[in-house]
Amino acid sequence: MDKKLWILFGVVFMDLVGFGVIIPLLPFLVENYGGNALVVGLLVATYSLFQFIFGPVLGRLSDKYGRKPVLFVSSMLNALSYVIIFFSHDLWILFIARTLSGIGGSNIGVAQAYIADLSESHERTRLMALFGAVFGIGFIIGPFIGGFFAAQFSIQTPFLITFIFSFVNSLLILVLLKESLHLPKKNVKIQFFNYKLTREIMQPKNMGFLLVLFFLVNFCSALTLGVFPLFANKLLSWTEGQIGYYFAMIGVVSFISQAFGIRYLLTKVNETLLIRIGLVLFSVGYLMLGFATSAYHVIAAGFLFSLGFSFINPNTQSLISLESKKDEQGVVMGISQSFGSLARVLGPVIGGAIATYQINLPYILSGIGLVVVWVWSRGYLKSFVRTRS
DSSP, X not given: OOHHHHHHHHXXXXXXHHHHHHHHHHHHHHHHTTOOHHHHHHHHHHHHXXXXXXXXXXXXHHHHHOHXXXXXXXXXXXXXXXXXXXXXXXXXXXXXHHHHHHHHGGGHHHHHHHHHHHSOXXXXXXXXXXHHHHHHHHHHHHHHHHHHHHHHTOTTHXXXXXXXXXXHHHHHHHHHOOOOOSSOOTTOOOOSOXXXXXXXXXXXXXXXXXXXXXXXXXXXXXXXXXXXXXXXXXXXXXXXXXXXXXXXHHHHHHHHIIIIIHHHHTTTSXXXXXXXXXXXHHHHHHHXXXXXXXXXXXXXXXXXXXXXXXXXXXXXXXXXXXXXXXXXXXXXXXXXXXXXXXXXXXXXXXXXXXXXTOTTHHHHHXXXXXXXXXXHHHHHHHHOOOOOO
């Protein structure tokens, strides 16, 4: 594998450590400032809203000016957001920080375009799975750091550590990361969400199906995004540290399945079958979590839904990349991330509102929704024909 990709994976890993720190701590920060589950959902949605808005923008910027400068600036924005949270004492400051972090976090599509620049079509699914495994490591280290340092010092201490990580990450991008795009498209127009372009990209049946599937899966997942710490605290009296360790466990499952499991399984079956299996595991995991009565149920459910999501996302993203033209990887991957971000805008707000009435209901509804997605997608996935560029 090209050594440039190893450097990119290191960059993504450090970004994801910062993202992982937020997960077990944000609900408790909100409660400390007088908010509730709905406010948690709004904060999560704020992050995703700006990812949705800026995903295509950063993708186009990277097509026009190169991947490296976009990754550098977005990493600096992440670092700034963590400093703001560290010094925050009010809810409105958290919203500012999550806005900046959402813009910075829009670089995922750019990182995926970097992978596409340096890989042949037959390698792309494996590399997207490895990319997903880096996410898994971030979710091992990030929540662990968040939970451990919050328990040992204060709830805001981990954000100082993630600032240092993100700042160092920016320097590594500047010094070590080589540009992957050798022929930038200087005529690309920098626009926010372009409905006409999105409709054109979705026009081929395969691409339209994949983007809608990506949206629906992420929407079902996002219904629960942010409310788990409140759910676990109410059901099991778990602390920030215990919740951080739980997310670290999920990260371990995600890493192993994407770094090793998918690579092996793709020698036996194709991506579409793995997506179908993933939908079953994902739905069963969420339904089990929704009806959980003990820590054993919660741990088993976490294993299942993490494994299911790990089967779905990298394979779907790989198929989206394979359906894209070589010179449109940046904008297409940016648009696909915008579909995921839009799901994560709507999901947390709806899930947070539902959780204010019954804390486990978002998980039950997500599980039912994923069953519906599995039924809807079966025919498409069975007849899906990949066209490799």
